[in-house]
Amino acid sequence: MTHCVWLDGWFRSPALHGLEELDFYLAGKPWWTLPPSVLRFAPTLRVVRLCGCDFHDIKATRALRLPRLKQLELSCVAIPDATLHCLLAGCSALESLQLDNIQGLSSVRIISSTLRTIDFSGSYFNVEEPLLQELVIEDAPCLERLIVHGGLRIVRVLAAPKLMVLGCLSINNYKSVNGTIMQETIPTSLTASGRAVKVLILESIDPNLDKIVGFLRCFPCLAKLYIKSRLRKDMKNVCEYNTLDPIECLELHLRAIVLNTYEGKRADANFAKFFVLNAKVLKTVDPFGSS
Template sequence: MDNVVASLSKKRRRDKLELQEPSANKDGGYENFDLISRLPDEILGSIISLLPTKEAARIPILSSRWRHLWRSAPLNLVIDYNLLLKRSWKERDCTAIISKILAAHPGPARHLSLRSICLHNNLYARFDGWFRSPALNGLEELDFYGRNSQSLVPPSVVRFVPTLRLASIGGCDLSRIDIAPTLLLPQLKQLKLYDIAISELALHRLLFGCTVLESLDLQSIHGIRIVRIVSLTLRSIVVYVHNQADMVELIIEYAPCLERLIQLGKEGPRTSRVIAAPKLAVLGYLTPRISEFELGTIIAKEIISISLTTSVRTVRILVLDSIGPNLDVVVGFLRYFPCIEKLYIQSHLRMGMKNVRQYDTLDPIECLELHLRAIVLKTYEGKRPDVNFAKFFVLNAKVLEVMKFGVCGNTCNEKWMANQHRRLQLDNKASRDAQFEFRRDYDSYSFQYNKHIHDMWVLDPFDRSLCKCCQLVS
């Protein structure tokens, strides 16, 4: 009995210390002052909901003040590959843990990510049961992947549509889900669909129901040849096509808020038409594999021949894939997008490309005179076609601030750079303040893969210098 009384007394003293007022010490500081624990439960719950699942579940051991908070905070359940590798877990371990967590937490839920567990036939019933769990009431973010584009999706997933703000769904067959014309997703702002099968009608209905959608990411969409987009709210569109049998044509009929259009992949879409996007500021990744690209009155065929009647002055960032690199083609784009501030070039060297072009001061290029401040050249080899291409900008870009060279191979040493300095005539640069940086190019495809491509707070989604995990050549 004495032991029980002593234990209770010790507990009361510990809890009192956690809640007592701060006491000043002789240095003017404070002792025993836990600012975080003094925050209201609602704020603490929000903080916990942002933590990884493992760390959030450990919160109760920090303080008795925190013991009830994990269950009262919105659930953040993420089962990812890093967790599997660290714990050497197998699929059956994960499914048991997920079921246990959903049974213990009363809800609501903020984030559910099951990317590392494939939705195959053996787990269909288990996924359906998880999606029906009360712990997932009010779910805001959903991320899961089936085994392939033939995997069926449990119909219970539809119950999340009133509250979802972010959805990433892959490896599934959405063509078998009844997407009614009246389906509404009133909170959804980001939607990513990858490696899925869906009909043109179903996709149209899905997008029509996303009344506040800002970011759309379509990657390897099967069963659909033409994608038509009409949206009053979309600000960012990314399209990735890997197979010629997939999406062939992208038509943006009306997108008054669209700021970014980024096309990735090896095969297209073969034809892209932007009919009305008056705020478009970021455009790429334009490659010779695109048979035809239309933006207003601009028509580009395989990024070789271009025709237009008027220019587009809204585009500030342009990403091009150029074989050669072809200086005449790139200069042509600069005339048609006269307000470009950042130019990214993924070059594919072709010997014999002369790139000898004199700048006609009687026919100035507005972009070079007033706007172009940054150029990034990837897969730069320092051979004659490369040098002549880059030298044109060194000698004629009058407001250039920085030019970055992503150098192929192991040639980027001091001797090689001194030789490039001479050949590029950097001492005769048109912009007095221009800086030139040579770096070994470890990632020749970093234009195509960027985790911040939809983050609208990043003005330039291709600028990797803003993120430590992305700092390669940017």
């Protein structure tokens, strides 16, 4: 770990007394650890954005309690599991969490009565340290938005009753089985949280209609569906909707679909046609992803 003397001098400046927003970027390696003097801002900070820092000083992090912090963004930082969990536990008012390219994590468990949004981008560091494998939303009663961009093997949503926006699930890595989203052999139950989801973002190499229809059963109140995909030449995308086994969101709620790669080919047309014919309250189909 490397401490920077001039950083310590900055943070001790009387001009920074009562600091509410800390936006700090450290370029290059080795990454620096923030000096202990940064702790004096803990009672007043409301927004923290840090990039290029090393958080392996567990004692300093455990002493960090941020009772007023609303927004935390960590990008390209090194931090162990236990340290991150201690940090999050000390943020009793946190509403927004963004983790981007984190090194040193293997699992993140979210227990927060205040978090409303989580935005996660997986780690792409080529290092021997374990990369993040699992994100578990264990108890987040106020969580409304969960966006995950790659780099994860397992995503579990155990308790998030107000979750309204969910993405970006890859239908190539997940499947739907009796109302449960499954990845590899590990089930992620979304039965309770799924009813709250109004906006769903799906990613796919090929927009497989059968798989997407299976997903829709897990989100019965879905109102808007985003599909980020790339068509295969051999895709036909023909699917028969069984009216004897109706899908609730198609019958009552789905009003908008956004397709980001519509090319007007037969597979594209068949895909859109299914929703035009079967989504009873559909108002808009955006074939160019402009909304």
